[in-house]
Amino acid sequence: MAIVQPGKRPAKRFEKSKVLGGKMGGGHKATNAELNVVPMVDMMTMLVIFLLNQFSSTGEVLYMQKDIKLPSAHHGQMIELAPVVAVSSEQIVITGQKVPYVADLDKDSGYLNIPALEERLRDEKKRWEFIHQSDPNAKWDGIVNIQADTKVPFRIVKRVMFSCSVAGYFNLNFAALDAGGLAATNAPSKEGG
Protein backbone atom coordinates (compact mmCIF):
# COMPACT_ATOMS: atom_id res chain seq x y z
CA MET A 1 0.00 0.00 0.00
CA ALA A 2 1.33 3.40 -0.96
CA ILE A 3 2.24 5.88 1.69
CA VAL A 4 -0.26 8.72 1.82
CA GLN A 5 -0.30 12.04 3.69
CA PRO A 6 -2.37 11.95 6.83
CA GLY A 7 -5.62 13.89 6.79
CA LYS A 8 -9.00 13.67 5.22
CA ARG A 9 -9.24 11.42 2.30
CA PRO A 10 -12.47 11.94 0.41
CA ALA A 11 -13.99 9.26 -1.61
CA LYS A 12 -13.04 9.30 -5.29
CA ARG A 13 -16.46 10.38 -6.38
CA PHE A 14 -16.17 13.54 -4.23
CA GLU A 15 -12.74 14.58 -5.54
CA LYS A 16 -14.15 16.05 -8.73
CA SER A 17 -17.16 17.54 -7.04
CA LYS A 18 -17.36 21.31 -7.22
CA VAL A 19 -19.18 21.47 -3.98
CA LEU A 20 -17.26 19.06 -1.80
CA GLY A 21 -13.95 18.95 -3.65
CA GLY A 22 -12.73 22.32 -2.23
CA LYS A 23 -13.69 21.50 1.32
CA MET A 24 -11.91 18.21 1.27
CA GLY A 25 -8.63 19.76 0.18
CA GLY A 26 -8.78 18.88 -3.42
CA GLY A 27 -9.38 22.45 -4.64
CA HIS A 28 -6.61 24.95 -5.46
CA LYS A 29 -6.09 27.69 -2.90
CA ALA A 30 -5.51 31.18 -4.21
CA THR A 31 -2.04 32.51 -3.47
CA ASN A 32 -3.21 36.15 -3.21
CA ALA A 33 -4.94 37.10 0.02
CA GLU A 34 -7.21 40.12 0.38
CA LEU A 35 -6.26 42.23 3.39
CA ASN A 36 -8.98 44.24 5.04
CA VAL A 37 -7.33 47.65 5.53
CA VAL A 38 -10.43 49.51 6.67
CA PRO A 39 -9.62 49.20 10.42
CA MET A 40 -6.09 50.44 9.74
CA VAL A 41 -7.40 53.50 7.86
CA ASP A 42 -9.83 54.14 10.73
CA MET A 43 -7.03 53.96 13.28
CA MET A 44 -4.82 56.27 11.22
CA THR A 45 -7.64 58.79 10.86
CA MET A 46 -8.16 58.79 14.63
CA LEU A 47 -4.41 59.27 15.14
CA VAL A 48 -4.34 62.20 12.72
CA ILE A 49 -7.25 63.87 14.53
CA PHE A 50 -5.56 63.41 17.91
CA LEU A 51 -2.22 64.70 16.64
CA LEU A 52 -3.87 67.69 14.95
CA ASN A 53 -5.27 68.54 18.37
CA GLN A 54 -1.76 68.48 19.83
CA PHE A 55 -0.29 70.53 16.99
CA SER A 56 1.16 73.91 17.81
CA SER A 57 2.18 76.33 15.09
CA THR A 58 4.59 78.15 17.40
CA GLY A 59 6.42 74.97 18.32
CA GLU A 60 7.90 74.44 21.73
CA VAL A 61 9.01 77.82 23.07
CA LEU A 62 9.87 76.46 26.48
CA TYR A 63 11.49 73.13 27.03
CA MET A 64 10.65 71.25 30.17
CA GLN A 65 13.72 70.72 32.27
CA LYS A 66 14.29 68.04 34.84
CA ASP A 67 15.10 70.43 37.66
CA ILE A 68 12.25 72.87 36.96
CA LYS A 69 8.75 71.97 38.03
CA LEU A 70 6.34 74.59 36.76
CA PRO A 71 3.26 75.67 38.73
CA SER A 72 -0.09 75.38 37.00
CA ALA A 73 -2.43 78.22 36.06
CA HIS A 74 -5.97 78.27 34.70
CA HIS A 75 -6.07 81.71 33.07
CA GLY A 76 -2.85 81.92 31.11
CA GLN A 77 -2.43 83.08 27.55
CA MET A 78 -0.61 81.43 24.71
CA ILE A 79 3.15 81.61 25.10
CA GLU A 80 5.10 83.83 22.72
CA LEU A 81 8.48 83.43 21.14
CA ALA A 82 10.92 85.41 23.31
CA PRO A 83 14.15 84.89 25.26
CA VAL A 84 13.66 82.40 28.09
CA VAL A 85 15.21 82.81 31.53
CA ALA A 86 15.02 79.45 33.30
CA VAL A 87 15.45 79.62 37.07
CA SER A 88 15.90 76.36 38.93
CA SER A 89 16.75 75.93 42.58
CA GLU A 90 20.42 75.63 41.60
CA GLN A 91 21.14 77.84 38.62
CA ILE A 92 19.87 80.41 36.16
CA VAL A 93 19.99 79.63 32.45
CA ILE A 94 19.18 82.03 29.63
CA THR A 95 18.51 80.63 26.15
CA GLY A 96 20.58 77.55 26.93
CA GLN A 97 23.56 79.35 28.52
CA LYS A 98 24.28 79.11 32.21
CA VAL A 99 24.50 82.38 34.08
CA PRO A 100 25.28 82.35 37.84
CA TYR A 101 24.47 79.73 40.41
CA VAL A 102 21.59 80.60 42.70
CA ALA A 103 23.71 79.87 45.78
CA ASP A 104 26.20 82.54 44.65
CA LEU A 105 23.44 85.14 44.41
CA ASP A 106 22.79 84.92 48.13
CA LYS A 107 26.49 85.45 48.86
CA ASP A 108 27.07 88.52 46.70
CA SER A 109 26.81 92.19 47.59
CA GLY A 110 23.05 92.47 47.68
CA TYR A 111 22.56 94.58 44.57
CA LEU A 112 19.31 93.75 42.88
CA ASN A 113 20.66 93.15 39.39
CA ILE A 114 22.49 90.04 38.19
CA PRO A 115 25.28 91.41 35.94
CA ALA A 116 25.89 88.21 33.94
CA LEU A 117 22.19 87.80 33.19
CA GLU A 118 21.84 91.46 32.32
CA GLU A 119 24.76 91.20 29.89
CA ARG A 120 23.28 88.17 28.15
CA LEU A 121 19.91 89.91 27.84
CA ARG A 122 21.55 93.00 26.38
CA ASP A 123 23.27 90.75 23.83
CA GLU A 124 19.90 89.27 22.94
CA LYS A 125 18.46 92.75 22.52
CA LYS A 126 21.38 93.81 20.33
CA ARG A 127 20.86 90.72 18.20
CA TRP A 128 17.18 91.59 17.79
CA GLU A 129 18.09 95.18 16.81
CA PHE A 130 20.64 93.91 14.28
CA ILE A 131 18.12 91.56 12.72
CA HIS A 132 15.44 94.24 12.52
CA GLN A 133 17.66 97.22 11.57
CA SER A 134 16.25 97.43 8.05
CA ASP A 135 12.65 96.93 9.12
CA PRO A 136 11.10 100.32 9.98
CA ASN A 137 7.89 98.72 11.24
CA ALA A 138 9.60 96.53 13.82
CA LYS A 139 8.90 97.78 17.30
CA TRP A 140 10.75 96.55 20.35
CA ASP A 141 8.22 94.93 22.67
CA GLY A 142 10.66 93.80 25.36
CA ILE A 143 9.08 90.44 26.07
CA VAL A 144 10.93 87.86 28.15
CA ASN A 145 9.67 84.52 29.42
CA ILE A 146 10.60 83.60 32.97
CA GLN A 147 10.42 79.88 33.64
CA ALA A 148 11.06 79.23 37.31
CA ASP A 149 10.72 76.23 39.56
CA THR A 150 7.67 76.33 41.79
CA LYS A 151 9.82 76.46 44.94
CA VAL A 152 12.18 79.23 43.87
CA PRO A 153 11.84 82.09 46.39
CA PHE A 154 10.71 85.52 45.26
CA ARG A 155 14.03 87.10 46.29
CA ILE A 156 15.64 85.28 43.32
CA VAL A 157 12.72 85.94 40.94
CA LYS A 158 12.80 89.61 41.96
CA ARG A 159 16.45 89.91 40.99
CA VAL A 160 15.80 88.19 37.66
CA MET A 161 12.90 90.57 37.02
CA PHE A 162 15.01 93.59 37.88
CA SER A 163 17.84 92.44 35.59
CA CYS A 164 15.34 91.98 32.77
CA SER A 165 13.95 95.49 33.29
CA VAL A 166 17.42 97.04 33.37
CA ALA A 167 18.32 95.26 30.13
CA GLY A 168 15.21 96.66 28.43
CA TYR A 169 12.82 93.76 28.85
CA PHE A 170 9.83 95.30 30.58
CA ASN A 171 7.13 92.82 29.51
CA LEU A 172 7.61 89.82 31.75
CA ASN A 173 5.82 86.55 31.18
CA PHE A 174 5.68 84.02 33.98
CA ALA A 175 5.53 80.51 32.56
CA ALA A 176 3.04 78.06 34.02
CA LEU A 177 1.54 74.76 33.00
CA ASP A 178 -1.79 75.32 31.34
CA ALA A 179 -4.47 73.74 33.49
CA GLY A 180 -7.58 75.28 32.05
CA GLY A 181 -7.22 75.55 28.30
CA LEU A 182 -5.62 78.52 26.62
CA ALA A 183 -8.96 79.77 25.34
CA ALA A 184 -9.99 80.64 28.89
CA THR A 185 -8.45 84.07 28.70
CA ASN A 186 -9.22 86.25 25.75
CA ALA A 187 -7.40 89.27 27.05
CA PRO A 188 -5.18 91.14 24.60
CA SER A 189 -1.53 90.39 25.12
CA LYS A 190 -0.43 94.00 25.51
CA GLU A 191 -3.12 95.03 27.93
CA GLY A 192 -2.08 97.33 30.66
CA GLY A 193 1.09 98.41 28.87
Next chain:
Amino acid sequence: MGGGAMPEQGGGGKKKKKSLDATINVVPAIDLLSCLITFLLYAAVWTQISRLQVQQLGTGAPDPAQLEQQQKALIVTLAMGERGFNLSTSAGTTFEVPSLGRTPEGSIQFDLKVLGERLKQLKNDYPDQSAITVQAEDTVAYGDLVSVIDACLAVGLMSIAVSGV
Protein backbone atom coordinates in the same frame (compact mmCIF):
# COMPACT_ATOMS: atom_id res chain seq x y z
CA MET B 1 -4.77 45.55 -1.38
CA GLY B 2 -8.13 47.03 -2.05
CA GLY B 3 -10.41 47.46 0.86
CA GLY B 4 -13.64 47.50 -1.07
CA ALA B 5 -15.96 44.64 -1.70
CA MET B 6 -15.47 42.48 -4.78
CA PRO B 7 -17.86 43.31 -7.60
CA GLU B 8 -20.67 40.87 -7.89
CA GLN B 9 -20.99 38.81 -10.99
CA GLY B 10 -24.11 39.12 -13.04
CA GLY B 11 -27.05 36.76 -12.72
CA GLY B 12 -28.10 34.11 -15.11
CA GLY B 13 -30.00 36.40 -17.49
CA LYS B 14 -28.96 37.20 -21.04
CA LYS B 15 -27.96 40.81 -20.23
CA LYS B 16 -25.24 41.07 -17.66
CA LYS B 17 -26.18 43.57 -14.97
CA LYS B 18 -23.53 46.12 -14.11
CA SER B 19 -22.37 45.84 -10.53
CA LEU B 20 -23.10 48.83 -8.31
CA ASP B 21 -20.15 48.12 -6.03
CA ALA B 22 -16.80 49.64 -6.86
CA THR B 23 -13.38 48.85 -5.48
CA ILE B 24 -11.68 51.93 -4.04
CA ASN B 25 -7.91 51.94 -3.98
CA VAL B 26 -7.05 53.07 -0.47
CA VAL B 27 -3.27 52.84 -0.87
CA PRO B 28 -2.80 56.61 -1.64
CA ALA B 29 -5.00 57.44 1.34
CA ILE B 30 -2.83 55.28 3.59
CA ASP B 31 0.32 56.91 2.18
CA LEU B 32 -1.06 60.39 2.86
CA LEU B 33 -2.15 59.45 6.37
CA SER B 34 1.27 57.97 7.12
CA CYS B 35 3.00 61.18 5.99
CA LEU B 36 0.56 63.27 8.02
CA ILE B 37 1.11 61.18 11.14
CA THR B 38 4.89 61.48 10.82
CA PHE B 39 4.71 65.27 10.40
CA LEU B 40 2.21 65.76 13.22
CA LEU B 41 4.19 63.53 15.59
CA TYR B 42 7.22 65.70 14.91
CA ALA B 43 5.31 68.97 15.41
CA ALA B 44 3.19 67.90 18.39
CA VAL B 45 3.59 69.78 21.67
CA TRP B 46 2.90 67.49 24.57
CA THR B 47 3.13 69.97 27.44
CA GLN B 48 0.86 72.99 27.15
CA ILE B 49 2.62 75.94 28.73
CA SER B 50 0.86 79.24 29.21
CA ARG B 51 2.10 82.65 30.22
CA LEU B 52 0.94 85.13 32.81
CA GLN B 53 1.88 88.61 31.74
CA VAL B 54 3.08 90.90 34.51
CA GLN B 55 4.94 94.14 34.80
CA GLN B 56 7.53 95.18 37.24
CA LEU B 57 6.46 98.19 39.24
CA GLY B 58 8.37 101.38 38.54
CA THR B 59 10.03 100.43 35.26
CA GLY B 60 10.43 103.08 32.61
CA ALA B 61 9.67 106.79 32.78
CA PRO B 62 5.95 107.38 33.27
CA ASP B 63 4.03 109.29 30.63
CA PRO B 64 2.63 112.52 32.25
CA ALA B 65 -0.88 111.90 30.89
CA GLN B 66 -0.75 108.31 32.07
CA LEU B 67 0.54 109.44 35.46
CA GLU B 68 -2.38 111.82 35.86
CA GLN B 69 -4.79 109.05 34.92
CA GLN B 70 -3.11 106.71 37.41
CA GLN B 71 -3.45 109.27 40.18
CA LYS B 72 -7.19 109.51 39.53
CA ALA B 73 -7.64 105.73 39.32
CA LEU B 74 -8.08 103.44 42.26
CA ILE B 75 -4.89 101.76 43.41
CA VAL B 76 -5.32 98.18 44.56
CA THR B 77 -2.44 96.53 46.37
CA LEU B 78 -2.22 92.91 47.40
CA ALA B 79 0.61 92.18 49.81
CA MET B 80 1.50 88.54 50.41
CA GLY B 81 3.86 87.11 52.94
CA GLU B 82 4.29 84.88 55.99
CA ARG B 83 1.08 86.16 57.59
CA GLY B 84 -1.07 85.77 54.52
CA PHE B 85 -2.65 88.36 52.26
CA ASN B 86 -3.42 92.01 52.81
CA LEU B 87 -5.69 93.49 50.17
CA SER B 88 -5.90 97.26 50.34
CA THR B 89 -7.19 100.02 48.10
CA SER B 90 -6.47 103.72 47.87
CA ALA B 91 -10.13 104.27 48.84
CA GLY B 92 -9.24 103.07 52.32
CA THR B 93 -10.66 99.55 52.39
CA THR B 94 -8.43 96.79 53.73
CA PHE B 95 -8.99 93.06 53.93
CA GLU B 96 -6.80 90.62 55.78
CA VAL B 97 -6.65 86.99 54.67
CA PRO B 98 -4.50 85.08 57.15
CA SER B 99 -2.40 82.16 55.96
CA LEU B 100 -3.32 78.59 56.89
CA GLY B 101 0.05 77.90 58.45
CA ARG B 102 2.81 75.88 56.87
CA THR B 103 2.86 72.68 54.87
CA PRO B 104 4.91 69.69 56.11
CA GLU B 105 7.59 70.74 53.58
CA GLY B 106 7.82 74.14 55.24
CA SER B 107 6.22 76.36 52.61
CA ILE B 108 3.49 78.88 53.44
CA GLN B 109 -0.08 77.66 52.90
CA PHE B 110 -2.13 80.53 51.48
CA ASP B 111 -5.90 80.71 51.62
CA LEU B 112 -6.54 81.22 47.91
CA LYS B 113 -10.25 80.46 48.19
CA VAL B 114 -10.94 83.38 50.54
CA LEU B 115 -8.65 85.61 48.49
CA GLY B 116 -10.65 84.75 45.37
CA GLU B 117 -13.87 85.74 47.12
CA ARG B 118 -12.36 89.04 48.31
CA LEU B 119 -11.08 89.83 44.83
CA LYS B 120 -14.48 89.02 43.34
CA GLN B 121 -16.12 91.33 45.87
CA LEU B 122 -13.64 94.07 44.99
CA LYS B 123 -14.33 93.62 41.28
CA ASN B 124 -18.07 93.86 41.96
CA ASP B 125 -17.54 97.11 43.88
CA TYR B 126 -15.28 98.58 41.18
CA PRO B 127 -16.22 96.94 37.85
CA ASP B 128 -13.91 99.21 35.80
CA GLN B 129 -10.89 98.33 37.88
CA SER B 130 -8.40 96.18 35.99
CA ALA B 131 -5.08 97.02 37.63
CA ILE B 132 -3.59 95.46 40.73
CA THR B 133 -0.16 95.51 42.32
CA VAL B 134 1.07 92.30 43.94
CA GLN B 135 3.75 92.87 46.57
CA ALA B 136 5.48 89.70 47.63
CA GLU B 137 7.89 89.05 50.46
CA ASP B 138 11.26 87.50 49.66
CA THR B 139 10.25 84.13 51.12
CA VAL B 140 7.20 83.68 48.92
CA ALA B 141 7.63 80.83 46.44
CA TYR B 142 7.23 81.34 42.69
CA GLY B 143 4.42 78.76 42.66
CA ASP B 144 2.40 80.76 45.21
CA LEU B 145 2.99 83.99 43.31
CA VAL B 146 1.71 82.37 40.11
CA SER B 147 -1.39 81.10 41.96
CA VAL B 148 -2.15 84.63 43.20
CA ILE B 149 -1.67 86.13 39.72
CA ASP B 150 -3.97 83.42 38.37
CA ALA B 151 -6.58 84.31 41.00
CA CYS B 152 -6.36 88.00 39.97
CA LEU B 153 -6.82 87.08 36.30
CA ALA B 154 -9.79 84.88 37.22
CA VAL B 155 -11.77 87.88 38.48
CA GLY B 156 -10.79 90.13 35.58
CA LEU B 157 -7.88 92.07 37.04
CA MET B 158 -5.78 91.84 33.90
CA SER B 159 -3.12 94.46 34.44
CA ILE B 160 -0.88 93.01 37.12
CA ALA B 161 2.27 94.63 38.44
CA VAL B 162 4.63 92.68 40.67
CA SER B 163 7.05 94.16 43.15
CA GLY B 164 8.84 93.35 46.35
CA VAL B 165 7.58 94.51 49.72
